[in-house]
Amino acid sequence: xxxxxxxxxxxxxxxxxxxxxxxxxxxxxxxxxxxxxxxxxxxxxxxxxxxxxxxxxxxxxxxxxxxxxxxxxxxxxxxxxxxxxxxxxxxxxxxxxxxxxxxxxxxxxxxxxxxxxxxxxxxxxxxxxxxxxxxxxxxxxxxxxxxxxxxxxxxxxxxxxxxxxxxxxxxxxxxxxxxxxxxxxxxxxxxxxxxxxxxxxxxxxxxxxxxxxxxxxxxxxxxxxxxxxxxxxxxxxxxxxxxxxxxxxxxxxxxxxxxxxxxxxxxxxxx
Ligand SMILES: *[C@@H]1O[C@H](CO)[C@@H](O)[C@H](O)[C@H]1NC(C)=O
Ligand SMILES: *[C@@H]1O[C@H](CO)[C@@H](O)[C@H](O)[C@H]1NC(C)=O
Numbered sequence: 702x703x704x705x706x707x708x709x710x711x712x713x714x715x716x717x718x719x720x721x722x723x724x725x726x727x728x729x730x731x732x733x734x735x736x737x738x739x740x741x742x743x744x745x746x747x748x749x750x751x752x753x754x755x756x757x758x759x760x761x762x763x764x765x766x767x768x769x770x771x772x773x774x775x776x777x778x779x780x781x782x783x784x785x786x787x788x789x790x791x792x793x794x795x796x797x798x799x800x801x802x803x804x805x806x807x808x809x810x811x812x813x814x815x816x817x818x819x820x821x822x823x824x825x826x827x828x829x830x831x832x833x834x835x836x837x838x839x840x841x842x843x844x845x846x847x848x849x850x851x852x853x854x855x856x857x858x859x860x861x862x863x864x865x866x867x868x869x870x871x872x873x874x875x876x877x878x879x880x881x882x883x884x885x886x887x888x889x890x891x892x893x894x895x896x897x898x899x900x901x902x903x904x905x906x907x908x909x910x911x912x913x914x915x916x917x918x919x920x921x922x923x924x925x926x927x928x929x930x931x932x933x934x935x936x937x938x939x940x941x942x943x944x945x946x947x948x949x950x951x952x953x954x955x956x957x958x959x960x961x962x963x964x965x966x967x968x969x970x971x972x
Contacts, residue, residue: 748808797839853870940964
């Protein structure tokens with residue numbers, strides 16, 4: 702068995718090289734985390750993070766094509782625009798408690814990134830890009846909404862992904878309810894009653910906003926603030942902030958503005 706020392710040496714060398722090469726992406730290493738470690742802890746909802754030392758920058762070339770992939774957006778705080786305290790004041794955002802704690806993150810969101818002159822443009826194409834979320838307000842009211850990045854088209858200054866890249870753009874906020882939704886009186890868009898049964902003059906105009914169900918799509922505004930970049934792996938991390946309308950119960954209620962902030966993670970790839 703004279704080969705043994707040689708084999709051991711080769712193996713050791715391979716392992717050292719592998720470890721050295723894999724060092725850059727350590728922060729995302731979840732390999733020693735078991736199902737038991739994750740289940741019912743809410744950790745599956747967390748986005749990967751990068752170490753503080755990820756202060757890189759990746760310059761982009763106009764003649765190449767890029768995508769942002771594996772993007773994760775984890776909402777950590779939600780604020781709801783309330784009534785102003787008096788007429789002279791602006792309406793204030795009130796912090797709500799997120800009731801949907803374990804399934805609130807968007808993940809694997811991807812889209813095209815193009816560079817033209819001094820502007821980056823990101824166009825979202827897909828992924829797990831919407832999540833129904835409910836927040837509880839201090840007064841006990843619950844506000845549901847569909848958090849999404851659907852059709853996000855965001856622009857940033859510069860021709861590189863760096864620790865000061867800020868994307869800003871608009872996205873589609875889909876209706877929280879779908880067409881099969883029945884309200885407490887059994888009224889729906891594609892099913893159920895056309896008017897509340899048993900109410901006198903159920904078809905009068907005052908009741909028509911509740912009687913005539915509509916699919917109301919909203920539009921939101923989102924900013925992605927990148928503050929960590931690993932230029933070796935193409936990964937970036939940061940925070941996001943988005944403002945969008947809440948649920949309307951198929952047009953029956955006024956939407957309120959909700960502001961969502963949280964963690965951001967993603968990967969730049971050349972395609
Ligand atoms: C994974 O391994 C590292 C290094 O041994 C350890 O510090 C960390 O706690 C482990 N993570 C889990 C979730 O077991
Ligand atoms: C951009 O890409 C083209 C085609 O691959 C290459 O010829 C050119 O040198 C690149 N420009 C820079 C500044 O890297």
